[in-house]
Amino acid sequence: MGDLPPYPERPPQQPPDRRTSQASQRQYSRDQVQPPAADPEEGQQIAPDAQRNTPGWSQRGSLSQQESLLMPRAFQAEEARIGSMEYPSMNTGFPLEFQPQPYSDESRIQAAEVTTSLMQRLQQGQSSLFQQLDSTFPEPPVNPLDPFNLYQTDHFSEGAQHGPYIRDDPALQFSPSELGFPRYSAEVPEPEPLELAVQNAKAYLLQTSISCDLSLYEHLVNLLTKILNQRPEDPLSVLESLNRTTQWEWFHPKLDTLRDDPEMQPTYEMAEKQKALFTRSGGGAEGEQEMEEEVGETPVPNIMETAFYFEQAGVGLSSDESFRIFLAMKQLAEQQPIHTCRFWGKILGMNRSYLVAEVEFREGEEEAEEEEVEEMTEGGEVMEAHGEEEGEEDEEKAVDIIPKPVWKPPPVIPKEESRSGANKYLYFVCNEPGLPWTRLPHVTPAQIVNARKIKKFFTGYLDAPVVSYPPFPGNEGNYLRAQIARISAATQVSPLGFYQFSEEEGDEEEEGGAGRDSYEENPDFEGIPVLELVDSMANWVHHTQHILPQGRCTWVNPLQKTEEEEDLGEEEEKADEGPEEVEQEVGPPLLTPLSEDAEIMHLAPWTTRLSCSLCPQYSVAVVRSNLWPGAYAYASGKKFENIYIGWGHKYSPENFNPALPAPIQQEYPSGPEIMEMSDPTVEEEQALKAAQEQALGATEEEEEGEEEEEGEETDD
């Protein structure tokens, strides 16, 4: 039992006193309450009075006094219970005189009571609770929820000493709650029915279900703690979301430091790979000497500078992505024998995208790989030759000569040599910087011709099949290479004069009018003013060769190839073919200005802009292709660059019309020698037989008649 307060007479007197004082106190409190109950000032004014009245009592009294004045009526009922813990006498009104005994753990009790009352408050949905709590606890002597966590350990019986108390008249309780909180009482030999009710209520709140560990009580504790800690504005409106969040947090605790989050695994892997990009190559001793050696020429261009200029035009990837691409290209340059390289662009795909680097190998480096490829194809041809010979033998053996099909596959147009035409550069692709680069094979004319007929999205996987009609000869890697070739041929432009033809010219006649296919940089190029570049398309030229309808840049007569085949095969077929004239295909020569480009249905093929209209002095000229959306070029002073970022398809104002399937093949022309005759039916056969028999029978009868006559004569 705590020390008795300055009212030692209280305990024995309480029972009788209680009632009277209760009554009087009720009046007292009512008087105090009826003036604006929510007036904090008044409360504060009265508080000092209260304190004066009970010197031994400090904040506890003022607390409840203020509360009594400030809280709405119903709350007072709860407060009454708070009070009632101390001096188990009241429900309405708090006579300060009646709070004599400080219990040793009064704070906890108080807290518990406050909590239960607060919870009830929540149930009743009075939002002014917290605000009022704020105002009433200028210096919370006891943060009502602080010892809350203590409360978690939770034993209902506090072991607190308390004085005898008086049963309350339940009718005096103003709480609408069905839980019926009476005043709290600690260990009592016989639990009061009201107290029992409280215990039951609390036990009910604390129960957990089979499916989850969390009891409503704990959840509400967490929720209220969270709200009071975070103090959101207008908490009622976010109550539902907070509720959900709190529940979620309980069931998804932060993982401890020993375990990694399984979901983030792929992210971490990618990050590791990209981190590898950032480490310097060729480890070893680092020193300033190495620095000097490394600052030499690197085949990788200044991608950051290019990215900066394109950013002025509003095109391009973000700067950190560009830097990563730069590092990835540096890595590529270390792995492959590269002479020059360039960032060509990015082709978007459905599942992944491709970053494309345009590369030129050093002299002689490439041939090793080329030979392997050629061997493969030669091996294939040899096999075919064997097949033909066997077929011929079979044919000779057969008695009936099977008619040979007239159809011959169209001659295969040979692909261009590497380093020339469409295969001038090698292309490497990767999906993201940090992943290994893959080399794309050279493009064949057949692939280009087919690529012009189909329109397919890229999936992002190089070995994915391209399902289309006409069937594309190759997989996605080949299709990608073909599109890259088409885009390069159509949209790689440079300012007029940057490139010039080399002085040593071959005879144009010998090359069949195909034009020159090499150029070099013009050392005297002085740059064209930006405004002029924007005004006229004649100031820009293509510096890649146009791809002919055949699929190559230089024309090859397909018939010439057949002559070689004839050496191997029969001569008969030559006669069948007859002279087929194939017209030579001519395309615009290299370095033609863009003003010569064909229009797309009354649409200019190129659009030019100044990058920034507000400061024309420092802007760059930007050219955008309308035929291949996503192809951009910029030029400023002596610098220029091209880039392509897009889906990899040509623009056409009309809808795409897929190629119609080929007409149905004709059957072999019918003629009498192969025409099937229908077998005679049974009736016809029988009729024929009958007719024959009749004819026979007629002649036989005559003979028989003669024989019978002879026979009959003898018989007799």
Place this chain on the structure above:
Amino acid sequence: MDADSLLLSLELVSGSGQGLSPDRRASLLTSLMLVKRDYRYDRVLFWGRILGLVADYYIAQGLSEDQLAPRKTLYSLNCTEWSLLPPATEEMVAQSSVVKGRFMGDPSYEYEHTELQKVNEGEKVFEEEIVVQIKEETRLVSVIDQIDKAVAIIPRGALFKTPFGPTHVNRTFEGLSLSEAKKLSSYFHFREPVELKNKTLLEKADLDPSLDFMDSLEHDIPKGSWSIQMERGNALVVLRSLLWPGLTFYHAPRTKHYGYIYVGTGEKNMDLPFML
């Protein structure tokens, strides 16, 4: 994308290749602030950029408190002065559906479209060729409306609906988790739901009415018209529409950053079924 987080959003969306130049960005930041003040919008979104032959249109949208209410669209040619566009009507959409090709870039440009119309003159019925003039502004309005209805998306949980009716931004949206971010069903169309009522009762029972009140992308036709990718080393999920190429939606999982932008020619990709 929200005008408040414009710079970050532009950075995250740059994987599609087309963005804004620094001068445009700077002018957008200031002008969108003024637009918000002048028109008293709750939120201003930078919708995107339509590339025209002569000039580009920059489009912004303003939202009121109710996120699903019809949005006001504004356009500008230089990112500084904005003009309000009229709301789209069905008539406009029908009228401008006949116009094909690129945008010109001049709002007063008129497309000419010859139509055969039956004209009754007395007893004769014959067809006359009538040249209909369609203003580019009308076409702009209808294209923006079509794009919004078709491909404007937000992640699940970003908006929530209260029982009183209006839809609010969910302040406690912490982002989708990585596994959720790769599924099409975690993204909703940012418009009034059209297909929600067609769901079976069983499906509806699983929905949370405060969060799942819009159509998800799962049942979009044609199937496969969305491309989902992870970029930036798996730290960003990017959805690109294949039906309206140029629309990019980004979301950084486990953060509350998300947004979409359209940078393109304003033409629908009618060849999509052939390309898949």
